[in-house]
Amino acid sequence: MIRAALLTACGTAPTIAERPAPVPAAGELPITVEAVPITPLDVLCASGTSYFGTPPAPYVPGVQGVGRLADGTAVWFGTSAGMRPGVDGSMAAAVAVPTADVVPLPSGVPLTLLAALGLSAVAAHGALTHAGELAVGEQVIVLGAGGVVGQAAVQLARLGGASRVVAVSRSAKARARAEELGASVSVPFLPDDDVTTLTDRLRQAVDGPVDLVLDPVFGIPAAAALRVVRPGGRLVNLGSAAGATAPIESAVLRSGSLRMIGYTNNGLSAEERSASLAVVAGHAASGRLTVDHELVPFGSVAQAWSRQAEGRAAGRLVLVF
The missing domain is CATH 3.40.50.720 (NAD(P)-binding Rossmann-like Domain)
Structure with missing residues (x-):
């Protein structure tokens, strides 16, 4: 079993729950998650009012995150949680993600900073x-x-x-x-x-x-x-x-x-998104790119989610495991 943030009803904050560890399907990679941002897109999808429609609950939110593969390689990954039915997202201690949605990161990238930058950058x-x-x-x-x-x-x-x-x-x-x-x-x-x-x-x-x-x-x-x-x-x-x-x-x-x-x-191909992330990661690794962000223990996901939803976050809130 692993810890995950579970959203049980649209418009509410997720809470910590125990979930079965994911079993990678063909074409998926297992990732140990290290940090996950709470983004406006996460909150919008979970509100049930986005143009993606109302996501079936319960589900694990989180459209992106950073972590490591089994061999220790640092990666960024994306998910379609809240945008496609039946998909769990990044807010869990471990995930299984399609290979096309996983981007290896250069050495020296601070993972929590890359989580804060992510799709916004x-x-x-x-x-x-x-x-x-x-x-x-x-x-x-x-x-x-x-x-x-x-x-x-x-x-x-x-x-x-x-x-x-x-x-x-x-x-x-x-x-x-x-x-x-x-x-x-x-x-x-x-x-x-x-x-x-x-x-x-x-x-x-x-x-x-x-x-x-x-x-x-x-x-x-x-x-x-x-x-x-x-x-x-x-x-x-x-x-x-x-x-x-x-x-x-x-x-x-x-x-x-x-x-x-x-x-x-959403208009980017997987290759274009990977190329853009490589640019962002390279600048972050060299100290040329940053954004204001706050690290929050994963156990405080409900409080952090509410702060994001209510506009009380100063910078990006990043959940850390």
Whole structure:
């Protein structure tokens, strides 16, 4: 028997339970789990309100994790828990995962940091490079720079050759942190901001043409950022933390021949995801990439899950065994 986090009803926090140890099927690898992040996707899937539908309960949540194979090789792995019926996820002491969803990691990668980075850093990297086609010397705006995706994006944009990164966030602490991580300047998004107010603030902060906007938030920030993008520039959206809709004017798009691009990690092939994880892991191993995170004992999963669901987590919460 092994310990696992079991979610017995959608909309509730998982609790610790004893479960039979998994028996790998053909094409699966057994993994001893070392660390698992609690992500917004985990909570969304478990709420029963996502576009994946309502997952049958009980099930073990967790769409990703890190651990070791029987020979000691460190790996990252992904699961479809909460997105596909009958699939248990990463929040267990041991798992059996299809080989295609297991990515070996280079030596020297701090596994708890890689767990915190995980698919959020993959999303930032994919949005910047695959979707956004970031080129050396370009100026980038990162909206939602205080989140895990935003923090990773600030660093990955600089590592990818951006000449200047402008970070936008609600929190003064998050803006200061973004500058520590490589942003050239940070811009506040205030509670009473409208599109015009935030646009004016962005115009004062940018230095010449803005080529690319990485947008995990949508809403007013996306509409304002589009107004300062150069003709032919692009915005890549990968979230809606500031609003499911945005007051974007047709004239802004047409007059600048702007491109708005939607991005999701679900659009990556297994090979593309592995390649992106390799980039993320390499930067993490060399100390060039980090995100704020907190290590939580696995036995405290219920409390940690509630903090994530209620928006009380400062950085990524990572369960450790």
